Ligand SMILES: Nc1ncnc2c1ncn2[C@@H]1O[C@H](COP(=O)(O)OP(=O)(O)O)[C@@H](O)[C@H]1O
């Protein structure tokens with residue numbers, strides 16, 4: 014412990030520390046609407062001061078999971094605890110949890126000031142302290158000039174900040190944000206993401222954010238839970254989700270990825286080989302979790318880990334030959350779409366650190382693609 | 395611009411000028427005339443064949459005598475006041491009855507809402523007269539209500555409801571209820587449910603969330619509904635004359651009797667003009683409310 | 693999440709009971725044998741027979757239907773024109789007065805409308821009868837038609853008409869081939885509303901009818917003033933029956949249309 018302190022600011026990773034008790038615990042939680050299962054046997058732990066992101070496609074149950082935390086839905090099965098207390102039967106108005114709604118849900122007949130003060134007036138806070146707290150919130154979200162306005166008299170970005178200020182005003186243990194930036198345009202979104210992180214750090218509140226935007230989740234979150242069809246597929250830090258996805262689904266959902274399917278054979282040293290086409294050399298790559306010998310599996314590799322060259326590289330196991338179909342020039346990077354003899358298309362990305370003068374490859378060029386044994390992963394299903 | 399456009403504007407315009415605006419001029423003129431034993435039963439009448447002197451003579455004979463008469467005879471201002479009182483009370487009762495219905499409709503499952511709407515609108519398409527008539531059988535001394543209450547042993551002597559203001563309140567609430575329900579339902583239905591959840595999330599109980607959020611946000615619907623009941627109720631004729639009997643005084647009935655029974659056209663006209671003046675205020679307020687609602691929607 | 697509680701169920705039940713029980717009683721007692729309407733004396737269709745033999749009622753009904761048909765038809769034409777002028781007409785002289793005259797009759801007490809029209813007819817020496825009732829009914833119901841049609845007109849974009857003009861239609865052509873089909877449901881609804889208002893009207897008809905013409909509401913009113921009567925119950929039942937069948941059919945048709953539309957949109961979404 015002390016050595017870590019000496020080594021510099023400790024990394025924030027309570028989930029690695031068995032001594033920490035989680036703030037939120039989902040234990041075998043299932044939620045059904047009629048005979049439709051929206052949340053399917055979810056186990057999840059979230060720690061104090063985390064910025065936790067729920068990521069998944071539309072309709073996968075993110076909002077439902079969050080509404081169970083807020084108290085608007087009750088679990089059909091399983092247990093949800095917050096700070097060790099079973100939340101079953103506790104109504105939303107008696108939870109130290111506040112929610113920022115997807116639609117913001119600002120009260121249209123109340124001013125910005127009254128919206129922010131709304132929760133405080135219903136808390137134990139003495140009346141004379143409320144104005145100070147509201148002011149603090151207005152300052153935090155830089156809304157001081159707009160206190161007297163009604164919600165329809167301010168812009169979308171400002172409304173978003175009012176919703177945030179209102180939810181934060183009561184200093185909840187846990188703040189839930191349902192697609193908080195969904196209604197903002199790209200530029201404002203990015204800027205607001207950093208503001209959110211800043212505010213989260215300043216207030217030391219636990220944030221749970223719902224999003225379907227993987228970039229947003231990667232930017233803001235300490236950990237990300239990737240969901241699909243009511244199940245949590247993987248929970249990890251953004252970097253590990255990106256580098257070591259536990260399934261083809263996660264790999265495909267986060268960022269750009271090449272996928273080649275085939276039959277797997279396990280090898281020593283945590284490697285696996287994949288037979289993917291008649292006559293083509295097997296692909297060697299790091300084996301993912303839960304891989305079975307001889308089963309169908311997928312090889313995934315990020316485009317930036319595929320090297321492209323005119324001559325056959327000598328030092329690598331994984332080498333394939335193909336023809337350039339398409340080149341996407343994106344300024345700082347170029348993506349080559351290369352067609353293999355079997356018809357598969359592999360994307361390879363290079364960084365353009367030289368000027369265009371020496372681009373090297375053009376359409377229809379025959380090129381070699383190669384990657385190291387540890388660049389890609391062989392994953393089940 | 396062209397003939398088509400002129401016809402398009404001109405035809406409905408002329409129609410309304412001749413059959414709506416001109417008649418008002420005539421009412422106003424007759425309200426300034428004197429009653430006479432003639433056909434038509436008032437003087438003076440304008441005789442244009444006499445040219446300018448005729449017009450001047452005609453104008454000289456007009457005066458505000460009838461309006462003075464309205465203020466002098468207690469019958470009239472009592473009738474105005476009683477109309478206002480009855481309209482106010484009925485509007486309030488209609489709100490109390492209509493709001494819970496509108497609220498429950500807005501909370502009902504969405505596949506049920508069109509059917510509920512239809513059930514509210516259906517009575518509106520059936521004859522007004524018949525709907526008022528239905529209550530005579532219920533409220534009269536030997537009526538179904540008294541029969542039921544006597545049979546249940548709640549009362550020993552039949553209640554006298556017919557020919558009292560109570561019967562008129564019931565009649566107005568019954569016939570105008572759809573006008574109260576529909577605008578309130580429209581605002582409640584449009585309301586974003588997450589507002590209520592946000593209120594609860596911030597510590598409100600469900601009941602206080604209703605009073606703090608739902609009720610104020612349905613205000614424009616409440617106002618619209620109230621005016622839609624209040625305005626026609628003031629000038630109502632059928633309900634007081636069928637259910638109110640001689641026990642209730644309402645200005646619509648007074649006007650009718652002044653005209654048909656007393657044949658005093660000038661006074662009837664003056665009664666009408668004053669009634670209009672009274673109605674101008676609620677109509678303008680109603681208009682303001684509608685404009686504000688439209689702006690808020692835009 | 694909309695919560696439906698016992699409170700809501702109770703208010704709906706009581707509310708609809710209040711709206712419908714009086715009419716149900718009316719219908720049930722129209723099959724009462726006894727002349728004393730409030731005392732049940734066995735099932736009978738006797739009063740329907742008497743009603744159908746009562747020539748005065750039949751005459752009044754015939755007058756009413758003719759008046760309603762003619763006045764609602766003229767009112768629909770005039771009201772649609774007025775709506776078009778108000779929504780699409782741009783600026784013209786006296787526009788404010790025009791829109792005022794469209795909206796005023798909606799809030800005008802019937803006694804005043806009736807009185808003013810009667811005084812007009814007398815002062816221009818027009819004999820009162822069916823014709824004057826038609827004039828009166830057309831005048832107030834065209835305003836209702838106009839409100840119904842203009843709410844439909846504002847709901848769709850003017851650009852569809854401009855597209856028609858751009859593609860070579862004359863303004864009249866564009867109205868007939870593009871605008872009219874789009875507002876047709878509102879025009880039909882307006883006609884039905886005008887028809888019903890005319891059928892229903894007692895006060896204005898009483899002022900403008902004169903002694904020579906009697907409409908059904910006038911007849912009902914004069915007989916109801918004497919108290920409840922079994923013939924009126926029978927007549928009410930017939931009217932309530934017609935309206936119920938009409939409204940239920942209309943709402944089923946519109947529901948089917950909505951369902952069909954949703955299905956079409958879903959299919960379109962899948963093929964796209
Ligand atoms: N109250 C409800 N009744 C029935 N189905 C619901 C209800 N709420 C959500 N669902 C269903 O549950 C699934 C997950 O919804 P949601 O949690 O809102 O998804 P997400 O927020 O990830 O887009 C969806 O298929 C949705 O239709």
Ligand SMILES: [Mg+2]
Pocket residue numbers: 075076115
């Ligand atoms: Mg959602």
